[in-house]
Amino acid sequence: xxxxxxxxxxxxxxxxxxxxxxxALNARARRLAEALNRRxxxxxxVPGHCSVTVYYDPDRTGxxxxxxxxxxxxxxxxxxxxxxxxHRIPVCYDGQDLLECAERLQIASELLIRLHGExxxxxxxxxxxxxxxxxxTLDERLRLPRRDRPRPRVLPGSVAIADDQTGIxxxxxxxxxxxxxxxxxxxxxxxxxxxxxxxxxxRVKFYPI
Amino acid sequence: MAEIFRVMAxxxxxxxxxxxxxxxxxxxxxxxxxMDRFALVAANRLVGxxxxxxxxxxxxxxxxxxVLSAGLVAVTGGNPAPRLNGTPIPAWxxxxxxxxxxLSFPSHGGGARAxxxxxxxFRGEVWRGSMSTFTLLGxxxxxxxxxRPGDRLERVVDPQPGVAGRHLSEAQRxxxxxxxxxxxxxxxxLGRLSPADRSHLxxxxxxxxxxxxxxGYRLEGRTLQIGPSTTVSFALTAGCIQLxxxxxPLLLMAxxxxxxxxxxxxxxxxxxxxLAAQLGEGDRLRMRVVTVEQALAAWxxxxxxxxxxxxxxxxxxxxx
Numbered sequence: 212x213x214x215x216x217x218x219x220x221x222x223x224x225x226x227x228x229x230x231x232x233x234x235a236l237n238a239r240a241r242r243l244a245e246a247l248n249r250r251x252x253x254x255x256x257v258p259g260h261c262s263v264t265v266y267y268d269p270d271r272t273g274x275x276x277x278x279x280x281x282x283x284x285x286x287x288x289x290x291x292x293x294x295x296x297x298h299r300i301p302v303c304y305d306g307q308d309l310l311e312c313a314e315r316l317q318i319a320s321e322l323l324i325r326l327h328g329e330x331x332x333x334x335x336x337x338x339x340x341x342x343x344x345x346x347x348t349l350d351e352r353l354r355l356p357r358r359d360r361p362r363p364r365v366l367p368g369s370v371a372i373a374d375d376q377t378g379i380x381x382x383x384x385x386x387x388x389x390x391x392x393x394x395x396x397x398x399x400x401x402x403x404x405x406x407x408x409x410x411x412x413x414r415v416k417f418y419p420i
Numbered sequence: 421m422a423e424i425f426r427v428m429a430x431x432x433x434x435x436x437x438x439x440x441x442x443x444x445x446x447x448x449x450x451x452x453x454x455m456d457r458f459a460l461v462a463a464n465r466l467v468g469x470x471x472x473x474x475x476x477x478x479x480x481x482x483x484x485x486x487v488l489s490a491g492l493v494a495v496t497g498g499n500p501a502p503r504l505n506g507t508p509i510p511a512w513x514x515x516x517x518x519x520x521x522x523l524s525f526p527s528h529g530g531g532a533r534a535x536x537x538x539x540x541x542f543r544g545e546v547w548r549g550s551m552s553t554f555t556l557l558g559x560x561x562x563x564x565x566x567x568r569p570g571d572r573l574e575r576v577v578d579p580q581p582g583v584a585g586r587h588l589s590e591a592q593r594x595x596x597x598x599x600x601x602x603x604x605x606x607x608x609x610l611g612r613l614s615p616a617d618r619s620h621l622x623x624x625x626x627x628x629x630x631x632x633x634x635x636g637y638r639l640e641g642r643t644l645q646i647g648p649s650t651t652v653s654f655a656l657t658a659g660c661i662q663l664x665x666x667x668x669p670l671l672l673m674a675x676x677x678x679x680x681x682x683x684x685x686x687x688x689x690x691x692x693x694x695l696a697a698q699l700g701e702g703d704r705l706r707m708r709v710v711t712v713e714q715a716l717a718a719w720x721x722x723x724x725x726x727x728x729x730x731x732x733x734x735x736x737x738x739x740x
Contacts, residue, residue: 217608220687221715223657225608230652244446255443259654259679266445266657269716336653338679341448341557345653345679374651381448382557401547401557406447 214285216278222267224274226281229261232347232375236261237335238292239285241411246284253277258411260335260345295334295412300379301420302328302370306390308358312372315355324419326350327391332377334413342381342399344409349375361387368393370417377417381407423488424538424575427567431482431525433634436542436561436573437674439472441550445655445678452560453552455634455674455697456533457690458594458722459496463537465726466494466514468582470735473541474551474561476573478534480525485536487521491575492539492582495523498531498596498698512593514586531596531698540578555634556675592725598703599625600695602688603710603718607661609646609683617644621685625704626669632701634675639705643667646683653681659688659696661707671696689715691722 215227226243229236240258247256247263252271257264267277304324313320332346339345349372357373362385365371369380371388380386381399394417398408409415427434437460440453454460454477461471476483480500494514495502502509503524509515511534517523525534544551544561553561562571613621626639644667655678656662662670662682671688673696686707688696699705710718726732 215608218605218687218712219608219657219684220605220659221689221691221712221719223687225654225684227608227654232652255445257446257655257678260652262652262654264445264655264657269719274712336655336679337446338448338653338655339677343448376651384556401559406444406449406548411446 214282216281218274219264222269224265224267224277226263226265227261232260232335234333237333238412242289242292243281243284247281250280257338258336292412295410295414297331297414297416298408300394300396300415300417302392302394302417303420304392306370306392308389309391312355312389312391316353318352323353323391326353327372327377328417328419332415334409334411334415335376337407337409337411340382340384341401342407342409343378344398344407344413344415345376346378346415347376349377355389357387358389361385365390366393367399368395370394422575422577423572424491425485425523425573426488427569427571427573428486428522429482429484430567430569431478431480433479434483434567435477435553435555436474436544437477437552438474438550440552440674441548444548448678449548449554450674450676450678451658452554452675453550454535456497456535456694458694458726459533459535460537461726462512462588462729463494463496463535464541465729465732466496466512466586466588467492467537467539468578468580468733469537469539469541470733472735473537474544475535475537475542478525478536479532480534481528482525483534484522484524487517487519487523488572490516490518492584493517493523494537494586495534497534499529500525500531500534501527501529502534510587512588514582514584516584530598532700533697538575539582540576543574543576554675586729588729592728594692594694594722596695596698598699599705600692600699601706601708602692602696603715604661604686604688604707605712605715606709607684607686610685612646612683613644613685620644622707622709625706628699628701628703628705630701634673636673636676637671637696637699639669639671641668644669651681653679655679656684657687659690659693660684661686661688673697689718691715691718
């Protein structure tokens with residue numbers, strides 16, 4: 212798909228590079244965000260799954276001019292990005308929804324646990340709430356929609372799945388994903404400069420404890 | 421430092437806010453800050469502060485403060501109806517207060533949020549470059565939380581003398597109303613609505629539901645049909661109007677989730693976010709689609725309006 216550029220109000224621009232979970236598209240989005248973040252008129256460029264949202268100073272540029280800049284950055288030759296950092300994350304697979312998920316997927320919960328721990332996931336995006344990383348791609352045999360009724364409060368450290376992704380709740384928030392386990396590892400460090408251990412392009416491997 | 425207020429009654433939700441924290445969206449942290457940035461900046465200029473000084477954002481009515489030391493204050497917002505020792509005082513005007521005075525907001529003047537600035541600015545916890553209270557994480561402002569009775573607020577002592585009686589005339593303020601028309605820029609996914617639903621979006625009134633807060637407003641009205649939302653998420657901004665599968669739009673406000681996968685059908689322009697910020701449960705809004713150029717012209721009008729008070733003072737933080 213050809214990139215689609217649309218204004219997001221009068222001080223931001225959304226650049227959509229595709230519409231599916233794809234590591235190559237995501238790597239492209241990350242590179243584009245990095246290039247745009249180097250420009251003084253850009254306040255911040257944030258990569259999405261297969262998009263970049265550019266927040267800019269309208270006193271210094273316009274969205275059409277930024278669109279040209281983005282087009283040039285996309286066309287520029289690039290080297291292959293180094294693989295992101297690898298996080299090994301322990302999980303106690305005793306989530307509230309584990310048995311229900313196994314039942315709905317018509318697999319044994321042992322297999323669910325094994326399939327969830329097998330891939331090395333890519334962090335496609337950080338956002339939604341502080342420290343949340345969207346991790347993919349989930350095994351096709353594990354795909355369930357979000358819950359019809361989101362829980363009013365999901366505990367931090369909950370490991371969850373929904374559609375083709377998995378993630379770790381960094382703090383207590385309402386949540387609609389299916390809870391399959393818990394990790395003792397902290398993914399959100401509000402008072403450190405790092406703040407979130409996950410960055411776009413990082414790799415995550417879960418192992419059972 | 422000087423203690424300026426003791427909180428006698430906090431009201432529904434009163435927090436310390438400034439213009440927010442930039443460039444932390446990639447960590448999942450929204451800009452946050454004042455919902456009504458025009459009112460915040462106006463209040464600050466009226467007392468001679470830099471535009472980004474911290475002030476109180478009070479969900480009115482209910483907030484009641486005892487003054488502990490002399491200071492210059494100004495109240496702004498959507499017709500906030502402040503009282504000093506029980507007597508109505510003008511809003512959008514700087515005024516001196518002294519120890520023992522009571523500053524309160526006993527009645528609902530129309531708008532949902534009043535802003536109270538004090539000469540020098542409120543002092544709060546700085547987190548990631550801003551004093552704005554981010555309650556989701558419990559950081560910034562006053563212990564990262566809304567105020568409670570008994571809290572004692574401090575201000576920064578400003579060596580620059582303030583001037584009482586500075587005023588911003590009504591003609592220069594946003595046209596606050598319980599049924600405002602908000603100018604929006606067409607969103608990336610507006611085209612996924614049927615032509616009929618597109619006209620409903622702009623012709624209908626949308627009611628702000630009780631499930632509305634600093635993160636965003638649920639808007640109630642006719643159910644709009646849109647194709648399935650994708651599982652790919654992208655980064656959002658305040659003002660974005662998302663359309664979840666329920667068909668009832670969500671208007672994102674200051675503390676919004678930084679990412680989402682729902683289609684964005686429109687974005688409220690920055691000039692009209694103050695009008696949205698003053699809406700409460702049951703208020704109704706309409707939308708009018710404008711171009712980016714028109715939205716920027718509307719923003720320039722706000723900038724010019726604020727200049728009636730005086731030029732912006734350079735921020736201490738920016739100067740550092």
